[in-house]
Amino acid sequence: MEDKIEKLNNLHKKAVDEWSKEEKGIIEIATGLGKTFIALQIISRLKKNSKVLFAYEVVTRKKTLLKEIDKYDKLFKTSLKTDYEIHFTTYQSAYKWKNKHFNLLVADEVHEMLSPSYIKLLLNNSFDKRVGLTALLQRETTYSNNKTKGDYADMFGPIVFKVSLKQSRDKGLSRKLDIIVVDHKMTSEEQKEYNLFKRSYVKGMITKNEYLIRVNSIRMASLLFKLPSKAETCKRILETLNGKTLVYANDLNLLYITVGKENVVDGYKKDNENNHILKQFETNQITTIGSFKKLEQGINLDLDNIIILSYYSQLKSFIQRIGRLRRSEKIGKVYLIKTIGTKEEKWIKEIINYI
Numbered sequence: 001m002e003d004k005i006e007k008l009n010n011l012h013k014k015a016v017d018e019w020s021k022e023e024k025g026i027i028e029i030a031t032g033l034g035k036t037f038i039a040l041q042i043i044s045r046l047k048k049n050s051k052v053l054f055a056y057e058v059v060t061r062k063k064t065l066l067k068e069i070d071k072y073d074k075l076f077k078t079s080l081k082t083d084y085e086i087h088f089t090t091y092q093s094a095y096k097w098k099n100k101h102f103n104l105l106v107a108d109e110v111h112e113m114l115s116p117s118y119i120k121l122l123l124n125n126s127f128d129k130r131v132g133l134t135a136l137l138q139r140e141t142t143y144s145n146n147k148t149k150g151d152y153a154d155m156f157g158p159i160v161f162k163v164s165l166k167q168s169r170d171k172g173l174s175r176k177l178d179i180i181v182v183d184h185k186m187t188s189e190e191q192k193e194y195n196l197f198k199r200s201y202v203k204g205m206i207t208k209n210e211y212l213i214r215v216n217s218i219r220m221a222s223l224l225f226k227l228p229s230k231a232e233t234c235k236r237i238l239e240t241l242n243g244k245t246l247v248y249a250n251d252l253n254l255l256y257i258t259v260g261k262e263n264v265v266d267g268y269k270k271d272n273e274n275n276h277i278l279k280q281f282e283t284n285q286i287t288t289i290g291s292f293k294k295l296e297q298g299i300n301l302d303l304d305n306i307i308i309l310s311y312y313s314q315l316k317s318f319i320q321r322i323g324r325l326r327r328s329e330k331i332g333k334v335y336l337i338k339t340i341g342t343k344e345e346k347w348i349k350e351i352i353n354y355i
Contacts, residue, residue: 007172007173008033008034011029011033011163011173012034012037012041014161015027015160016041016042016045018161019042019131020045023129023130024129024156024157025131025158025159025160026110026131026132026134026137026153026156026158026159026160027131027132027133027134027159027160028136028137028161028162029135029162029163029168030135030163030167030168030173030174031319031322032168032174033163033174035133035134036065036108036133037068038131038133039054039108039131039133040068040072040080042104042106042129042131043084043086043104044076044078044080046084046103047103049085050084050085050104051084051085051087051101051102051103051104052085052086052087052106053094053104053105053106053127054088054108055089055090055094055108055113055121056088056091056109056112057109058090058294060271061090061108064300065108091112091113091118091121094121095119095120095121096120097121097124099124099125100125100126101125101126104129104131105122105127105129105130106130106131106133107130107131107132107133109133109134110153110156111134111136111137111138111149113132113152113156114137114149114152114153114156116143116144116152119152122155122156123155130157132153132156132157135165135319135320136319137149137153137159139153165319165354175330175332176332177322177331177332178331178334179334179352180333180336181336181338182233182237182335182336182337184229184337184338184340185229186340187229190223190228190229193223194220194223197216197219197220198220200212200215201213201220224310224342224343224344225250225251225254225310226253228257230258230337231254234247234258234307234309234337235258237307237335238259238307241333242304243305244281244284244303244304245305245307246288246289246290246291246295246303246305246306247259247288247291248290248292248296248306248309248310248321249290249292249308249310250292250309250310251292252264252266254310255290255291255292255309256290259288259290263277263286263289264289264290264291265278265289265290265294266292267293267294274294278301281301296320296321303332304330304332305332305333305334306321307334307337308321308335308336311343311344311347318351336351
């Protein structure tokens with residue numbers, strides 16, 4: 001364990017040293033390796049009373065950031081909260097700002113900022129230095145203005161330090177994971193509806209009808225997100241598991257029938273309701289919770305298992321989800337539900353190849 005801590009400390013120092021050469025750029029390292037601690041080390045190298053902006057996507061991120069700052073101060077005998085003027089904001093609020101100045105911008109999950117709207121935070125304000133943090137930057141994502149995420153990344157700065165999930169695992173820095181693919185079979189009615197959309201999709205491919213291709217691709221994906229039969233497959237898996245489990249799906253109704261609405265952290269609940277669920281989970285009053293986006297990033301949980309019910313087109317989402325299985329000596333289990341004869345087979349194959 002001490003050897004792993006020493007390796008992480010060395011990794012953090014190297015990342016900060018590389019960033020310090022130009023004092024702007026993106027640090028892309030696997031979730032769980034301490035991106036926030038790297039940012040805090042950068043802050044600690046600034047002059048006292050420097051003005052720092054932490055920007056992020058998820059509103060609840062401020063709470064976890066404050067906890068991480070307290071942890072950092074205790075560990076390294078620093079006083080970041082009092083020695084620096086640290087501000088916190090979401091991208092949704094800050095992209096409207098103009099003519100503000102900060103000594104340092106820390107862009108948490110910077111891939112979220114690299115869009116036509118949110119990049120305005122960088123373009124319409126001034127920052128002496130800037131660092132972006134991400135687990136995975138997919139440059140090829142294209143927007144309606146024909147610019148890509150890569151174009152906006154170039155505006156922010158180069159990738160100055162990078163450690164992939166595979167590299168992290170090879171170096172013994174990331175938690176060991178057991179990836180288990182579970183075959184799922186649709187009911188006859190679900191299969192009938194899926195085949196209907198698939199035939200129209202194939203027709204669109206043959207006739208080069210972009211409308212049929214797009215609409216039926218969305219319909220097939222939506223159906224796979226919502227399959228009620230997946231709930232039964234998930235429940236059977238849950239019966240075999242020990243420890244704490246987080247279930248992800250891309251449809252809230254599917255989560256509700258799988259783990260119970262009262263155990264799902266979602267955007268329709270008030271903050272105090274979601275916090276109550278997390279508190280129950282933290283204190284072992286409940287051992288299974290569910291989420292779509294709310295628990296995908298910006299939160300640390302003590303977890304043993306993750307079940308992913310729905311595929312998602314962006315690899316980033318998968319990386320963030322399994323990133324909730326943070327450092328532990330125990331092997332974490334990831335269950336991927338693969339619906340036979342659907343695009344989920346291709347998606348899961350890509351995931352396996354990546355990791």
